[in-house]
Amino acid sequence: xxxxxxxxxxxxxxxxxxxxxxxxxxxxxxxxxxxxxxxxxxxxxxxxxxxxxxxxxxxxxxxxxxxxxxxxxxxxxxxxxxxxxxxxxxxxxxxxxxxxxxxxxxxxxxxxxxxxxxxxxxxxxxxxxxxxxxxxxxxxxxxxxxxxxxxxxxxxxx
Numbered sequence: 225x226x227x228x229x230x231x232x233x234x235x236x237x238x239x240x241x242x243x244x245x246x247x248x249x250x251x252x253x254x255x256x257x258x259x260x261x262x263x264x265x266x267x268x269x270x271x272x273x274x275x276x277x278x279x280x281x282x283x284x285x286x287x288x289x290x291x292x293x294x295x296x297x298x299x300x301x302x303x304x305x306x307x308x309x310x311x312x313x314x315x316x317x318x319x320x321x322x323x324x325x326x327x328x329x330x331x332x333x334x335x336x337x338x339x340x341x342x343x344x345x346x347x348x349x350x351x352x353x354x355x356x357x358x359x360x361x362x363x364x365x366x367x368x369x370x371x372x373x374x375x376x377x378x379x380x381x382x
Contacts, residue, residue: 226313228348231305232299237345240270243300243306248344252304258316260308262272262301264324266366266373269296278369281362282328285338285371290325293372301341301376309380317353318345319377326371327362334360341374 229239242252243265253262268273279285285293306312323338325331338360346354356376366373368370 228309230317231251231382232312233300233346236298238266238270239303239306240300242331245270246291246318252328253308255380256343258382259319260305260315260380262304262376262378265297265300265304266271266370267368268300269293269362270299272296276328276371279371280326280328280369281333281337281371282331287333289358290333290372293325294338294374295344296340297372297374298299298341298344301374305378314380315349315353315378316377318349319379320354320357321374321376323344323346323360323362323372323374324370325361325367326366327364329362329364331362334362338374352375 245251253260269277274289275296276285276289276293281290321341325334325337342358348354
């Protein structure tokens, strides 16, 4: 177990199994050089306190539940990275996240929801390598009614 995964364990988290995409025309991630591009994650989340697999912000999900859900999505992203790379210590930096919240048109707090993922990556890789570019937007619908979907870009150690 590498240092990033050990840090996760100290924080009280375990990696879930990586999500298996339902069709072979897509994958959890793809790599070009040292750039790792992650597909949207948001299904099959670990059962942690406050996590909501489905629902809509502005109707039946609170920002606090959304934060916990985004953190759980980040864990599934880490599981994909580990399955691809073999070790989370191969990640040099978190470059960019794109987070989406399933919400009503008047919900204005997607950034506070997606902070659940951003904060986790920042805690794991620190300010030098965990600070990242990010977009956080609301959508009137997400696949399968999921609450949060996030994709990302990570730099790997050569």
